[in-house]
Amino acid sequence: MFKIKHADSTTEARTGELKTAHGIAKTPFFMPVATKLTVKHVTPMELEEMDTQAIITNAYIDSLRPGLDIIKKYGGVHKLMNFHRTIFSDSGGFQTLSDTFLQEATDKGAKFTDPFSGVVKQHTPEQIIQIERELGSDVAMCLDHVPKKGMTAEQVADATRRTHLWAERCKRYHDAHDNKDYYDRRQLLFGIAQGGLDKNLREKSAEFMNKLDFDGVAMGGLCIGEKKEEMFNAVKWQIPHFSKDKPRYLMGVGSPEDIIEAVSLGVDCFDSIYPTQNARHCHIFTSKGTIKLDRGKYREDMSPLDPECDCYVCKNFTRAYLHHLSRSFEWTHHRYLSYHNVYFVVKFVERLRKALDKGEFKDFKKEFLQEYKKMGKDR
RNA sequence: CCCGCAGUAGUGUAACGGUAGCAUAAGAGACUGUGGAUCUUUACGAGCGGGUUCGACUCCCGCCUGCGGGC
Numbered sequence: 001m002f003k004i005k006h007a008d009s010t011t012e013a014r015t016g017e018l019k020t021a022h023g024i025a026k027t028p029f030f031m032p033v034a035t036k037l038t039v040k041h042v043t044p045m046e047l048e049e050m051d052t053q054a055i056i057t058n059a060y061i062d063s064l065r066p067g068l069d070i071i072k073k074y075g076g077v078h079k080l081m082n083f084h085r086t087i088f089s090d091s092g093g094f095q096t097l098s099d100t101f102l103q104e105a106t107d108k109g110a111k112f113t114d115p116f117s118g119v120v121k122q123h124t125p126e127q128i129i130q131i132e133r134e135l136g137s138d139v140a141m142c143l144d145h146v147p148k149k150g151m152t153a154e155q156v157a158d159a160t161r162r163t164h165l166w167a168e169r170c171k172r173y174h175d176a177h178d179n180k181d182y183y184d185r186r187q188l189l190f191g192i193a194q195g196g197l198d199k200n201l202r203e204k205s206a207e208f209m210n211k212l213d214f215d216g217v218a219m220g221g222l223c224i225g226e227k228k229e230e231m232f233n234a235v236k237w238q239i240p241h242f243s244k245d246k247p248r249y250l251m252g253v254g255s256p257e258d259i260i261e262a263v264s265l266g267v268d269c270f271d272s273i274y275p276t277q278n279a280r281h282c283h284i285f286t287s288k289g290t291i292k293l294d295r296g297k298y299r300e301d302m303s304p305l306d307p308e309c310d311c312y313v314c315k316n317f318t319r320a321y322l323h324h325l326s327r328s329f330e331w332t333h334h335r336y337l338s339y340h341n342v343y344f345v346v347k348f349v350e351r352l353r354k355a356l357d358k359g360e361f362k363d364f365k366k367e368f369l370q371e372y373k374k375m376g377k378d379r
Numbered sequence: 380c381c382c383g384c385a386g387u388a389g390u391g392u393a394a395c396g397g398u399a400g401c402a403u404a405a406g407a408g409a410c411u412g413u414g415g416a417u418c419u420u421u422a423c424g425a426g427c428g429g430g431u432u433c434g435a436c437u438c439c440c441g442c443c444u445g446c447g448g449g450c
Contacts, residue, residue, distance in 0.1 A: 273413040
């Protein structure tokens with residue numbers, strides 16, 4: 001299922017291959033987020049062309065709309081979306097952070113409000129796994145309870161304890177059923193370690209998840225408002241407790257500089273809305289840092305978004321034109337900008353992988369960060 | 380030419396004889412297991428000239444501009 005190809009000698013970074021029912025995903029990889037069964041403004045064809053290794057959708061939200069009946073009728077999420085590579089499904093655990101979704105989290109499960117109908121419904125870990133099975137994703141994520149900012153130490157510990165309890169039940173349920181009754185293929189299952197920002201909790205949680213012998217382990221509850229240092233500390237505390245031979249997934253990250261840092265700490269998988277959401281806000285990734293394209297200063301800028309990028313948008317359009325589209329509320333700018341940002345991150349991780357395989361990771365990281373920080377954040 | 384009505388931020392609009400608000404557009408910031416959402420923040424204004432008044436965007440007069448009607 002997972003095998004390491006090359007381990008870096010200077011850091012914890014490594015390349016590998018994650019084999020799923022839809023082929024091999026080369027690690028490290030970055031997954032664009034496809035909540036509601038679409039990577040906003042980027043087509044599956046484009047994602048495949050740029051060699052995106054995997055994407056992630058949201059099982060809970062997909063089960064509300066369009067609903068499992070329709071998804072099953074079409075033969076699963078791959079066929080429905082016409083995406084032929086690895087698809088992860090998030091459990092809805094992240095929605096435990098959301099006031100509009102979460103009503104109550106108990107040991108039994110998470111009580112969510114369906115925002116479309118207003119109906120409040122209990123979702124047990126078993127039910128979520130069942131939803132993920134019926135979706136037909138290649139990798140299912142366990143239901144977790146993400147500790148919210150402002151929780152007391154006691155509440156964080158309780159949420160983490162609950163996450164453990166739920167993880168055991170997810171695993172047991174998943175083991176007891178294979179997917180043959182739906183799609184005739186094996187689905188992988190990843191556990192999610194939590195623990196807030198507490199060293200002891202983080203370590204214990206990592207140890208616990210590792211022991212359950214999932215197909216991969218994730219670190220959750222990060223990149224949600226804590227300091228960068230706190231986030232990387234959590235990663236540093238947890239990684240040593242994970243088996244080397246299992247893929248490690250840092251949920252919710254992110255930016256190119258966060259990704260490269262996490263890779264050097266030993267992380268293999270990422271997902272984030274960062275490239276697509278930034279694109280919609282006209283924040284564009286370039287090899288010299290991010291630019292804010294909606295600023296007036298780009299009105300007459302005839303250069304491409306990123307002179308060093310070879311994507312379709314950079315080869316064919318100027319900043320001035322794309323600036324104009326965004327100022328004119330033409331929806332096409334979302335397509336162009338989202339495409340570029342996703343392309344940028346996917347290709348960045350691809351270059352990172354190649355550098356690792358060639359044993360040049362250290363230099364690659366240094367050079368990338370040096371260039372990337374040149375302009376900072378377009379101040 | 381005459382009569383009437385109206386001129387408030389780039390735009391669209393409030394209120395008041397006593398600190399000129401609001402919405403948008405503009406500038407800046409936030410956003411990392413997705414609301415294309417949202418939030419924070421900055422700057423910008425009384426057509427012109429007189430008069431009355433302690434004090435005028437407000438009342439009065441003239442001019443200018445726009446709209447409507449009449450000749």
